[in-house]
Amino acid sequence: MNTEHVSAQTPITTAKADLVAAFQSIQTAQGQGASNTDILPLIAQLNTALQYEENATILEQQDPNTCPGCHSAADADAVQSINLSTNVSLQAQRLGDEAQSASLRRSALAYGIALGTATLAAFGVVEAPRLRRFIKKRQLRRARFEHGEENPAR
Amino acid sequence: MERRILPDKLAAFLILLISFAAIFSSATFYILSPSASQPFMAMGIYSRTGLVGYTEPATNSNVTSGDRLNWTLTVTNSMGSAQFVMIVARIANSTLSSSNSTTPSSLPKIITPELFVGDGETSNVNFTWTLQSVTPQSGGRLLLNLTVQGNPVTIAGDNFRFIFELWTYDFVCSCFHYGYGPQNASTGVWLQVWFNPSG
Numbered sequence: 001m002n003t004e005h006v007s008a009q010t011p012i013t014t015a016k017a018d019l020v021a022a023f024q025s026i027q028t029a030q031g032q033g034a035s036n037t038d039i040l041p042l043i044a045q046l047n048t049a050l051q052y053e054e055n056a057t058i059l060e061q062q063d064p065n066t067c068p069g070c071h072s073a074a075d076a077d078a079v080q081s082i083n084l085s086t087n088v089s090l091q092a093q094r095l096g097d098e099a100q101s102a103s104l105r106r107s108a109l110a111y112g113i114a115l116g117t118a119t120l121a122a123f124g125v126v127e128a129p130r131l132r133r134f135i136k137k138r139q140l141r142r143a144r145f146e147h148g149e150e151n152p153a154r
Numbered sequence: 155m156e157r158r159i160l161p162d163k164l165a166a167f168l169i170l171l172i173s174f175a176a177i178f179s180s181a182t183f184y185i186l187s188p189s190a191s192q193p194f195m196a197m198g199i200y201s202r203t204g205l206v207g208y209t210e211p212a213t214n215s216n217v218t219s220g221d222r223l224n225w226t227l228t229v230t231n232s233m234g235s236a237q238f239v240m241i242v243a244r245i246a247n248s249t250l251s252s253s254n255s256t257t258p259s260s261l262p263k264i265i266t267p268e269l270f271v272g273d274g275e276t277s278n279v280n281f282t283w284t285l286q287s288v289t290p291q292s293g294g295r296l297l298l299n300l301t302v303q304g305n306p307v308t309i310a311g312d313n314f315r316f317i318f319e320l321w322t323y324d325f326v327c328s329c330f331h332y333g334y335g336p337q338n339a340s341t342g343v344w345l346q347v348w349f350n351p352s353g
Binding site: 020023024026027030031036039040043046047050054106107110111113114115117118119121122123125126 | 163166167168170171173174175177178179181182185186234235236238268269270271272273274275323325328
């Protein structure tokens, strides 16, 4: 696919534009955090769409006198390419959106845990003397109780 | 006395809370951030018949007319995202200049296969060529007739080689540019394979 700017919209020019748009959707999805495992099947589909588009370009360059069916075959291949590219674009957008919301949830949870831990830590430090006093008091009470049980005559 | 302790405790709590929140948030940011990596793309070539000569003059690359050669080009993508790649194949002799790390060769393109390569993936591209005929000329020069992926190619001279360049698609210019990375600071990727033709 050569990247010449063509103004007339034929199925082949649409197929070329859709391939680039689908590729852009994949890159955006990856930027949003879509996993490589999810993206690789889309890359394979996009390579198939590229093959259809290249085949369509070759068929369109054939002389209609020597190959009368070539132009309609080229259009059919271009349409196949467009369908595949559109499908890839839609799937990439869905994957990107899912990855973004999952990433947002993960971040919210992680920062929430961080803030909760910070609150507990601050509370623990401030209330440490009271806690120490409470533990000491309990230990003292237990010691008195045990002491009293061992020497009931006292 | 009790009245004074409460605001002091609150102030201490707030100071500690802010400090701990900063520490734990920094740690969370570090954990959530993707690890830094050096993005790169690479290209290689191999042949099942063992005929690939990187050295000049070609030592292990004798090709006689009628030979059909099947080479495989590999493209590795470690850019962190999928790449739209074009390989530009050119043929050169000793007088024609090669590509370098910043500028592609100005020799005419023979074929330009395109493909999408996923991140962390290595893709293969077949490169088949046939040496059709070798015609000796004056001064030890040779005239070669080749077929590359079905396209006829003619070149005269000596010390022949194929040059392969890696080009990547750039959304800014809506075009392919030489190498990878941003167009104004791209890193060129190319390789050349020398061969010795004989009749």
